[in-house]
Amino acid sequence: MSERVESVQPRGGTVLRGGTVIDVAGERRVDVRLVDGRIAETGDLPADGDAEVIDVTGLVVAPGFVDLHTHLREPGMTEAETIETGSRAAALGGYTAVVAMPNTDPTQDCVSVVEFVRSQGRSAGLCDVHPSGSITVGRAGEQLTPFAELASVGVHLFTDDGSGVQDDGLMRRALEYAGELGLVLAQHCEVSSMTTGAVMHEGECCSHLGLPGWPALAEELMVHRDIELVRLTGAPVHLLHLSTARSVALVRAAKADGLPVTAEATPHHISLTDERLGSFDPLFKVNPPLRTMADVEAVRDGLVDGTIDAIATDHAPHPPQAKERPLDAAPPGMLGLETAFGVARAHLDLELRELIGLMSWRPAAIAGLADRHGRPVEAGEPANLAVLDPDGRWTVDPGRLASRSTNTPFTDVPLVGRTRHTFLHGVAVVRDGVATR
């Protein structure tokens, strides 16, 4: 399906000169010419009067990032974010595709809402917006959404994210039904009967602060259940935002058994701990909650050793007034799109190519987008690219984010690595760190 954005380019296209290409094939010093939304050629490209030349010396040219977990809030919560503002944030973060989570209002559980989200994304033209669908109608956990009908309009990933599917029998049937259609169910792992009223990770810190706790076990029980359902049904499951050491260990064991289980982790779960809640600032409230340092290290290890397949943002905008409520009444969630690469680069001891893989071709495969995103940077491929300054140090100013909301928890975290340019179907949607539309 074509989602090409109209572009006005010189006949010789755009040449990215002087950079280092990093993609699934490896790392090499080549120039890249983009023409009509595709990569026309790579190599040592001589000066050419009819091309726009962008000097990318010292920068990395990579396939654009793919976010498996973005809350764009439209329809229904446009005071927090719109598909346009969220897409702009994505482009600035180096993303050329995002999977839009279905917990909108109305829910993305039918063709009309899914098509609305897709068309809003297309008209914003900043990033490919791929709607996911909910597993159950209205995310109510009772009745399955029409998987096949939604699949026919391009939906590949289904999730009730925001809450987990509590009913074991229903989850089994959902896997059996979706599995034979070649679809992927993604789970928000949380046994809700263990997290009633929970505000933060259950532990000594939470006990000291007098807050209701969210035990690690509430996640791990559902991770375990879903792994066993995968074993039973053979259908794939993608586990969203893993946050605990034991969850990582369970997924590692499942993969060793050869089960079709994939998992993601967020930038905040590899950089922040539950002690941040000591300020009682709802900026640090998120679901699943920030955990202990031991959990943070285990999640990092999981990303480094391949147990966890992708870094996903769980970008969750909320307007300032919502985050000025008392901690227990404030909604959970953090911004992530514009800071993900900088946080991940600063907190993971990984080769740059491995990191880009966690943010690009590996999530693209899970999202069913491997034909369009995360592609090799080679002639004939779609020109969905991020040009990265891999070692640029910066700090985030919430007032200057493209997102409509400002709820970033990273204002005092030193970030390493930033997006300089983003190309979507050959069009520079970000130039020199500024969105062009």
Place this chain on the structure above:
Amino acid sequence: MMDTRRHLRGIGDLDRAALERLLDLTDHMAEVGRRANPKVPALRGRTMCNLFFEDSTRTRMSFDTAAKRLSADTMTLAVGSSSVNKGESLRDTVETLGAMGVDAFVVRHRSSGVPWRIAEWTEASVINAGDGWHQHPTQALLDLYTIRSERARRLGEDAGFEGLRVGVIGDIRHSRVARSLTEALGLLGAVVVHIGPRTLMPPTPLARSTDDLDGELEDLDVVYLLRMQNERMDAALIPSGEEYTRRFALDPQRAGRLGEHVLVMHPGPMNRGVEITVDPTTLPGAVVTTQVTNGIAARMAVLFDLLGGVETEVSA
């Protein structure tokens, strides 16, 4: 400009010296309270604003009386269960009231941490009058003062807190009183044991916890009973009120095993027949009404400590 305000949001705002200074100051304030005219001009021109997002007539009256005895002006915003209680306009409320010239906000809220948030939105000092399950520092202060003064009166000298054995009995998990008291007693070197079923014990390095009340009873210098709330039964934290009473109430048999010097305390209001089945007026060690009286002096001490500048002094 440097932020020179001080707050009493939790016991964590104090170190041992500051806590001891407040106890000494409470002693002075108790003396003021015993005068024929228990009023001093120490805080004339200062304004204290009660910001009570949760009903608490007793605590509010105690703060009001404390402020009046120090000649401070008082304002009160009592918000029952309106939208503000859900916190939508918490910041607006604080900024509006702050614009009226408030020197100290006294804050009570059902949500843990609200005094910390308010301190970020106002120029005034913030005194926590109870936040969620978290902290209630003036209650801890009045309890410590009660322990210190009653032990001095009964044992003849100020024995201090070092090694004092305090049993806090009941629903520790949901108790801001227990959190503040445990932390404050620890600062002064007392040994705290939390007594109750494991479902009501939060993990903490500050106290040992046990469900064996009868095994602990004879080793205690202070028995501190907490209020047991009915909603805990609904959440399946304990099977029934009757079972709780059987295992953890101060009943006549247990009261009879207490040493003569042992103080029996309760933050009120007491659930007779639940956490206590003996008439407290028959117990020589019961100091529950003394706690209430001392509450005014302790709150006077806190207000004076935070708002009394160099130009003010406690004098008749």
